[in-house]
Amino acid sequence: MDTKLKNYIVKENGDIILNMGPQHPSTHGVLRLEVVLKGETVKQVVPHIGYIHRGIEKMCEYDTYKQIIHLTDRMDYLSAHMNNEAVCLLVENALGIEVPERVKYIRVVLDELTRIASHQLWWSAYGMDLGALTAFFYGMRDRERILDIFEESFGSRLLHSFNTPGGLMHDVHPNFQKHTMEFVKYFRKKLPEYHQLLTDNVIFRNRTQGIGVMSKETAIAYGVTGPSGRGSGYSCDVRKIAPYGVYDQLEFEEIIYDEGDSFARYMVRMKEIEQSLNIIEQAVDKITDGPYTAKVKPIIKLPEGEYYQRVETARGELGVYVVSDGKKFPYRMHFRSPNFNNLFVLNTIAKGHLIADLVAISGSLDLVIPDIDR
Amino acid sequence: MSGVIKYFADILHGIKTLWGGMRITGKYFLSPKEIVTQQYPEIRHKQKIVYDRFKGEVIMPHDENNQHNCTGCGVCEMYCPNGSIEIITKKIPGENGKMIKVIDKHIYHLSMCTFCGLCIKVCPTQALAWGQNFEHAVYDRSKLTKVLNKPGSSYKGLNKKKEAKS
Numbered sequence: 001m002d003t004k005l006k007n008y009i010v011k012e013n014g015d016i017i018l019n020m021g022p023q024h025p026s027t028h029g030v031l032r033l034e035v036v037l038k039g040e041t042v043k044q045v046v047p048h049i050g051y052i053h054r055g056i057e058k059m060c061e062y063d064t065y066k067q068i069i070h071l072t073d074r075m076d077y078l079s080a081h082m083n084n085e086a087v088c089l090l091v092e093n094a095l096g097i098e099v100p101e102r103v104k105y106i107r108v109v110l111d112e113l114t115r116i117a118s119h120q121l122w123w124s125a126y127g128m129d130l131g132a133l134t135a136f137f138y139g140m141r142d143r144e145r146i147l148d149i150f151e152e153s154f155g156s157r158l159l160h161s162f163n164t165p166g167g168l169m170h171d172v173h174p175n176f177q178k179h180t181m182e183f184v185k186y187f188r189k190k191l192p193e194y195h196q197l198l199t200d201n202v203i204f205r206n207r208t209q210g211i212g213v214m215s216k217e218t219a220i221a222y223g224v225t226g227p228s229g230r231g232s233g234y235s236c237d238v239r240k241i242a243p244y245g246v247y248d249q250l251e252f253e254e255i256i257y258d259e260g261d262s263f264a265r266y267m268v269r270m271k272e273i274e275q276s277l278n279i280i281e282q283a284v285d286k287i288t289d290g291p292y293t294a295k296v297k298p299i300i301k302l303p304e305g306e307y308y309q310r311v312e313t314a315r316g317e318l319g320v321y322v323v324s325d326g327k328k329f330p331y332r333m334h335f336r337s338p339n340f341n342n343l344f345v346l347n348t349i350a351k352g353h354l355i356a357d358l359v360a361i362s363g364s365l366d367l368v369i370p371d372i373d374r
Numbered sequence: 375m376s377g378v379i380k381y382f383a384d385i386l387h388g389i390k391t392l393w394g395g396m397r398i399t400g401k402y403f404l405s406p407k408e409i410v411t412q413q414y415p416e417i418r419h420k421q422k423i424v425y426d427r428f429k430g431e432v433i434m435p436h437d438e439n440n441q442h443n444c445t446g447c448g449v450c451e452m453y454c455p456n457g458s459i460e461i462i463t464k465k466i467p468g469e470n471g472k473m474i475k476v477i478d479k480h481i482y483h484l485s486m487c488t489f490c491g492l493c494i495k496v497c498p499t500q501a502l503a504w505g506q507n508f509e510h511a512v513y514d515r516s517k518l519t520k521v522l523n524k525p526g527s528s529y530k531g532l533n534k535k536k537e538a539k540s
Contacts, residue, residue, distance in 0.1 A: 070490035
C-alpha cells in the first residue's frame with residue numbers, strides 16, 4: 001500500500017493543482033496560494049486566507065479608543081506607526097481636538113521613517129526571493145539604524161504603540177532630531193549601493209521587467225493602492241489627494257510609473273525612499289518645543305454617528321471606519337486594509353507567467369499577511 | 375550579424391553589472407571597520423545592548439527600605455487591554471483602628487502582555503516602570519506569571535500618611 005502523501009493533484013486534462021504555502025518562504029507569512037498549472041505555466045491562482053485571523057475588528061468592540069491603538073500595530077506590523085495614526089486622527093477629528101504643532105511634525109517624521117524601514121525590509125526580502133541573498137544583509141544593516149532611533153525614543157523597535165488620541169504617549173528622546181538627521185545623511189550615501197547591487201543587476205532586471213503587468217484599469221477595478229497601484233500609473237497617494245497632518249505644508253512628489261510591471265513597482269518604492277528622506281529633512285527642522293499631547297479626557301466617548309479616516313501606509317490606503325453609539329467602546333469598527341485588495345489582483349496579473357515568476361510578482365506586491373486576515 | 379553582436383554585447387553588459395555588485399561586496403570584505411555584526415551572547419555582560427527606555431518587562435521599583443509606590447488603586451488593571459495585570463488588595467488596621475486598603479499582590483502575566491505601556495502611563499503614583507531585561511525564555515509557562523511587589527514590602531506613602539495624621 002502506498003502511504004506516501006502526494007503534495008499535488010493531477011487533473012484529467014493534465015492540469016496540476018499545487019499548493020504554495022501556508023509555509024512557503026516567499027509569502028512571508030501564512031498564506032496559501034492554490035495554483036493551477038499547465039506544465040510550468042500558471043493558469044489560475046486562488047489565494048486562501050484566514051490562517052492568521054485574530055478577530056481584531058471584533059476585539060476592538062470591547063476596547064476603549066486608547067486600548068485599540070495597540071491592536072492596530074498588529075495588523076500591518078511594518079507600518080505600525082501609520083496604523084496607530086489612522087485611529088488617532090479619527091478620534092481627534094471626531095472630537096475636534098487640536099493637536100499641538102510639535103506632535104504633527106513628529107508624527108510626519110515617524111511616518112516617513114517607518115515607510116523607509118518598511119521599504120528597506122521589502123527590498124531585502126525581494127532580493128532574497130529572487131535569489132540575491134546579499135541584498136538582504138545590506139538592507140537589514142541600514143534598517144537597524146532606524147530601529148535604533150525608534151528604540152531610543154519609544155523603547156520598542158517594531159510595534160511601538162506610541163500614538164495616543166490627542167498626541168503621543170510620552171515625549172521623544174532629546175537626541176531624536178540629531179540622530180534622525182545623522183541617519184538621513186548616512187542613508188543618502190548608502191542608497192546608490194542599493195541600485196548598484198540590485199537595480200542594475202542584469203539577472204534581476206530580466207526577472208522583473210515585463211513580468212506581471214497590471215494595467216491602470218485593473219488597478220482601479222481591484223482597488224490596488226500604494227506603490228503597487230502607482231506603478232500602474234494610478235495616482236492614489238492619500239498624502240496628496242486628501243492630505244492629513246501637515247503633509248499639505250511639505251514639498252514632495254508623488255512617484256508614478258506607467259509600465260505596470262514588477263520592475264515599475266520596484267522603482268516606485270526606491271524613489272519613494274528618496275522622497276521620504278526629503279520630507280524628513282523638511283519636517284525635522286520644524287519640530288518646535290511644546291507639549292507632546294493635547295488635553296484629552298481619560299475616557300473618550302465619540303458622539304453618535306459614523307466616522308471614516310484614511311491614511312497612506314507603506315503599502316497603500318488604510319481606511320478606518322467606526323460606528324459609534326455614544327459609549328466608550330465603538331459599536332462597530334472596520335479596517336479597509338491595503339493588502340487585502342493588493343493580494344486578490346494576483347490571479348489577474350500572474351496568469352500566463354511561469355511559476356517561478358509568481359514569486360517575483362507576489363513579492364513585488366509587498367504583501368503583509370496579518371494585514372489581510374486581521 | 376547584428377544578432378551575434380547583440381549576443382556578445384549582452385554577455386559583456388551582464389558581466390559589467392555583476393562586477394558592479396561584486397565591487398560593493400568586495401569593498402566591505404576588505405574593510406573590516408565597516409562590519410556591524412555583534413557577537414551577541416559574548417558581549418551581553420560587557421556592554422549595554424539596549425537603550426534606557428527599552429520596554430523589556432513591567433517592574434515595580436523598590437527603594438532600600440523595601441517600599442514601593444503602589445497604592446493598589448487598580449487603574450492599571452482597568453486600563454490593561456488584555457488582562458495581564460491582576461490586583462489583589464487586603465485590609466490592614468491603620469491608625470485609630472480604621473481599616474486601610476493596601477496592595478497584597480500585584481500579579482503580572484508576562485505571557486499576555488503586549489507592551490503597549492498604558493499601565494505605566496496611567497499610574498497616578500508612578501509605581502510601575504519598564505525593566506530592561508529582555509531574555510524571557512523559561513522552561514515552564516507558569517514562571518511567566520510574576521508578583522511585582524516583593525514579599526514584605528509596603529506602600530511608601532503609608533508612613534507619611536500616619537505621620538501627617540498624628
